[in-house]
Amino acid sequence: MTDEQITARIEQEFKEKTFGVTEQYLEIHQPVYHNNQLQIARIDRERSDKLIVAYLPVLNERFYFAVYLDPGTEEITSVDTEANHCVYFLATSKKLTAAELKAMTTLTISTSWNKGDLKPNGKSTYRFSAVKIMPNTEPDEFEDKLRNLLTYLEQDKRGITELVSKANGYIQVAMDIHNGNGLIGGPYLDQKSISRMSDLGLAIDFDLHVRGESFR
Template sequence: MTDDQAIELIEREFKEKTLGATEQYLEIHNPIYADNKLKIARIDREAKADYIIAYLPVIGEQFYFAVYINTSTNEITNIGTEAFHQVYFIATSEILTAKELTAITKLKPTESWNKGDLRKNGKSNHKYNSFKILPNPEPDEFEDKLKKLLDFLEQDNDGIKRLVEIADGYIQIAMDIHNGNGMIGGPTIDSDDIRRMNELKLSINFDLYVSGNSFKE
């Protein structure tokens, strides 16, 4: 199934609302259209065999619509939401500069800053020297994002362990989750990822946010 075929299938479902979940979600939130065409943030072809997941941005929100498609039958099997996940490694120091911190690892930082630099919001300044590594910014499930981050960090085990030791290096998770009915679920970390984090001496911190409209009764 091509991207255009997937988009056409989703557009038809959003118009006809053959699934109860489609009507339920579209009653409270709307997808984004550009030039009368449904906007797709990503089509995930790494899921199970014969399945793809299309992630659609939602107007005014950070989370996504998630549309599950069986490519063997060309049918949409389910529609839900996927949280906006940021899964990254961060190291901070009051002594070492951002340049000195990034020199400890051979991995390329996604972003770095020094104490006193203006934050992106333009309203305050950073209090520490720091850098972060965010290898997978695209829409994805939390479990996949964590595995991809660990894959990336394991390319420099010694450097990451050194940053954990001297610069408070750890994994930071930020999630913006749709709160449709008060049951937001939660992240799962399997035993293999726990082992991998332990080998790198990594801790993990979660910041969870809920947003969006509740389902209509």
């Protein structure tokens, strides 16, 4: 299916609401349109089950509508929401500068700051220096984002293990989850991911935020 076919099929479903859950979602939240065009943040064609997933931004929210399609029948199989998952490596130090932390790894740093720098809110300063590595900012499932991050970090195992030992490096996960019916679920760590994190000496921390309107 082309992007245009996927968009047209989703627009049809949002109009006709053939799935009861589509009607439930659209009663409380709306997709984003720009110049009367339905906005899609990402189309995932790389799933092991061969389904296509289209992630659509939700108006004034940080989570996404997730529409699953069968490319064989070109039909929608389900409509759901997907949390906004921020999955990244973070190393911090009260003694080392951001430049010194960056020098420990060959990987690209997404964000960094020095102890004493002003925070984005402009009201306080950081109490420590830090570097953040977040290679995947697109909407995706948590498990895929974690696997992709680990694959990236493994490209510089020496540097990451040094940041772990000298700057408290670890994996931070922040999730913005839709609270439709109070059953928000939670992250799943498979044995392989746990083993890969252990090999790098990594801990993982979760910060879960519940957002949005409940079903009526």
